[in-house]
Amino acid sequence: MIFDAVQSLLAPSALLAVFIGTVAGMIVGGMPGLTATMAVALLIPVTYALHPLTGLVLMGGVYCGAMYGGSIPAILLHTPGTPAAVATALEGYPLTQQGRGGMALKVSVVSSFIGGVFSTLVLLLTAPLLAIFALKFGPPEYFLLAILGLVGIVSLADEGRLIKALISGILGLVIAVVGTDPISGSLRYTMGVRDLFDGVAFMPVLIGMFSITEMLKLTGATRIIHEKAEIRPIKREPMPKGMGKFIGLGSGVGTLVGILPGEGATIAAFLSYNIARQHSKNRALFGKGNPEGIAAAESGNNGCVGGSLVPTLTLGIPGNSVAAALLGGLMIHGLIPGPELFTKHGVITYGFILSMFLANVIFLGLGLYFAPYFARISLIPTALLIPAVCLFSALGSFAMNNSVFDVYVMLFFAVAALVLERAGFSLGALILGLILGPIAETGFAQGLIVGHGSYSVFFTRGPCQVLWAVILLLLVPPVIQIYRNHVRGAKADG
Amino acid sequence: MSQRLVGILILAGLLTLAVLLYRSTASYPAFVQGSTASYVRFLAMSMGILCAAELLLSWRRKAGSGGATEEGSKNPRRFWALLVLIVVYALALDPVGFFPASAVFLPATMVAMGARRPLPIVLTTAGILAVVHVVFTKLLEVQLPKGTLF
Numbered sequence: 330m331i332f333d334a335v336q337s338l339l340a341p342s343a344l345l346a347v348f349i350g351t352v353a354g355m356i357v358g359g360m361p362g363l364t365a366t367m368a369v370a371l372l373i374p375v376t377y378a379l380h381p382l383t384g385l386v387l388m389g390g391v392y393c394g395a396m397y398g399g400s401i402p403a404i405l406l407h408t409p410g411t412p413a414a415v416a417t418a419l420e421g422y423p424l425t426q427q428g429r430g431g432m433a434l435k436v437s438v439v440s441s442f443i444g445g446v447f448s449t450l451v452l453l454l455t456a457p458l459l460a461i462f463a464l465k466f467g468p469p470e471y472f473l474l475a476i477l478g479l480v481g482i483v484s485l486a487d488e489g490r491l492i493k494a495l496i497s498g499i500l501g502l503v504i505a506v507v508g509t510d511p512i513s514g515s516l517r518y519t520m521g522v523r524d525l526f527d528g529v530a531f532m533p534v535l536i537g538m539f540s541i542t543e544m545l546k547l548t549g550a551t552r553i554i555h556e557k558a559e560i561r562p563i564k565r566e567p568m569p570k571g572m573g574k575f576i577g578l579g580s581g582v583g584t585l586v587g588i589l590p591g592e593g594a595t596i597a598a599f600l601s602y603n604i605a606r607q608h609s610k611n612r613a614l615f616g617k618g619n620p621e622g623i624a625a626a627e628s629g630n631n632g633c634v635g636g637s638l639v640p641t642l643t644l645g646i647p648g649n650s651v652a653a654a655l656l657g658g659l660m661i662h663g664l665i666p667g668p669e670l671f672t673k674h675g676v677i678t679y680g681f682i683l684s685m686f687l688a689n690v691i692f693l694g695l696g697l698y699f700a701p702y703f704a705r706i707s708l709i710p711t712a713l714l715i716p717a718v719c720l721f722s723a724l725g726s727f728a729m730n731n732s733v734f735d736v737y738v739m740l741f742f743a744v745a746a747l748v749l750e751r752a753g754f755s756l757g758a759l760i761l762g763l764i765l766g767p768i769a770e771t772g773f774a775q776g777l778i779v780g781h782g783s784y785s786v787f788f789t790r791g792p793c794q795v796l797w798a799v800i801l802l803l804l805v806p807p808v809i810q811i812y813r814n815h816v817r818g819a820k821a822d823g
Numbered sequence: 824m825s826q827r828l829v830g831i832l833i834l835a836g837l838l839t840l841a842v843l844l845y846r847s848t849a850s851y852p853a854f855v856q857g858s859t860a861s862y863v864r865f866l867a868m869s870m871g872i873l874c875a876a877e878l879l880l881s882w883r884r885k886a887g888s889g890g891a892t893e894e895g896s897k898n899p900r901r902f903w904a905l906l907v908l909i910v911v912y913a914l915a916l917d918p919v920g921f922f923p924a925s926a927v928f929l930p931a932t933m934v935a936m937g938a939r940r941p942l943p944i945v946l947t948t949a950g951i952l953a954v955v956h957v958v959f960t961k962l963l964e965v966q967l968p969k970g971t972l973f
Contacts, residue, residue, distance in 0.1 A: 492877045499870045513855045548905050549897030713947050716932035719909055728965050736913045752830040774858035782857045
């Protein structure tokens with residue numbers, strides 16, 4: 330069957346579809362506000378006229394390309410193309426400012442490739458087994474998964490600013506409360522503004538806090554890279570050593586988290602980044618441009634691609650919104666998720682899975698080839714760059730919901746970010762809280778319903794206990810480190 | 824206004840927000856008092872306690888310590904010009920429409936940011952608007968604001 334699938338995939342129309350899909354995905358992922366979900370959803374009616382395999386590989390290419398594409402503007406312009414690329418921006422942009430954007434892009438594309446290939450391999454070999462694991466996760470586990478992501482706040486905190494980082498994270502969670510109550514359906518804190526009924530959209534907030542804020546800061550510079558730094562050609566700067574550990578870590582975490590329905594890629598990227606930060610020998614470099622952080626985050630979010638398709642193809646439960654759109658594409662061709670997908674329709678299903686390997690190879694080739702050209706964006710005079718980025722930021726904020734209100738949200742949060750940042754609050758923690766807020770709240774509320782109002786439901790279930798153990802493992806080392814720093818500081822003062 | 828004072832004002836504002844947030848949960852429907860209302864109360868309490876602790880630490884710290892983290896723009900004139908232009912642009916999107924507003928915003932901002940040569944300004948503006956038209960309007964069929972005035 331696999332041999333037949335390979336043969337079908339090698340048809341010129343299928344190969345062309347993978348290529349077009351991957352390139353389109355890279356473009357879509359690279360533009361903040363345009364999402365892979367949007368692109369896949371738009372492609373569904375188009376694929377109706379195509380052969381099922383051609384249509385599916387086109388959508389699969391978009392998914393793979395978009396997940397990688399989000400890292401390009403994150404590294405070069407401090408503008409994450411997708412929420413999953415926020416952690417990449419934290420490390421990638423400082424490298425661009427040092428004239429090492431080419432190397433950062435190289436690390437990003439190689440990590441994305443390995444993460445993507447690993448997760449697709451897992452999907453190919455163990456999909457039905459892993460689907461059973463996904464079914465063990467209920468609301469209490471999702472709440473703890475969000476907490477696991479939020480543990481990253483402790484790592485994101487600058488020295489001596491832990492409390493402010495925690496406040497920032499909680500502020501993000503509070504902002505995420507605005508909108509419709511997930512249990513009662515009643516409106517909360519919307520002030521009668523219809524655009525807030527679905528909550529504060531996180532993409533405009535993300536764009537405002539990262540992109541617009543950075544453009545405002547750049548008004549005093551003539552170009553992105555620091556005046557004294559020189560752009561280093563990518564060919565002269567090899568892939569940094571020691572990345573394998575972090576890529577492996579991200580790939581594993583990404584695949585595992587991706588299997589669980591929800592905001593997988595963002596949690597996976599932050600979780601991988603957090604673990605990498607704690608286990609790095611170059612911890613002091615984090616936040617100042619550490620390629621290890623990019624490697625972990627990018628392999629983490631691309632690892633989710635294959636992972637998210639495990640429950641989609643086996644159980645019909647989409648791992649995330651893109652997988653949901655892909656599920657629509659499958660069903661339109663009469664391909665119903667379940668065992669038949671791997672037997673009766675095995676040629677198409679395996680052809681689709683194999684096409685994702687190809688999509689990863691395509692974006693690897695394109696990413697490596699174009700990295701030096703992309704990196705030259707950092708040399709464009711800010712007089713031309715700032716207006717263009719501001720326009721695309723406004724456009725990206727608008728395009729998510731076709732709402733001008735979201736452009737105002739973007740501006741509000743850009744100004745708020747400037748004030749908060751200058752007062753020492755952590756923007757990364759705020760964003761993390763905002764993104765994970767809905768998962769945390771829904772998991773918490775539904776978990777309490779499941780447990781008939783008893784909090785013990787968060788402690789007694791097997792997967793919950795495992796998650797608590799992981800949370801403690803991640804939380805204890807930074808807390809000890811903070812304590813040691815405090816004691817050292819007190820001794821130095823005394 | 825010193826940065827320390829800004830920090831204290833923000834913390835005081837957030838502390839007030841935490842109190843209001845906690846009190847607001849009383850108006851939640853009775854059947855969510857044990858679920859979402861509890862969650863919001865937990866957030867409010869956590870934020871309140873942390874803000875109070877940080878405020879206390881801020882008062883104890885010497886003035887001048889724990890200040891700014893990030894450098895702002897080195898050119899305040901351009902900083903404020905950009906901020907004003909973006910605000911005006913955002914406000915103009917609905918009444919004027921996306922393309923006319925952008926056709927003014929792009930060159931105006933380029934000039935405000937220090938661009939002086941007309942050719943790059945015109946070419947960049949035209950290029951960006953063409954890309955937006957092809958990708959967003961034609962390919963992705965995003966309904967950009969058309970304007971209500973004209």
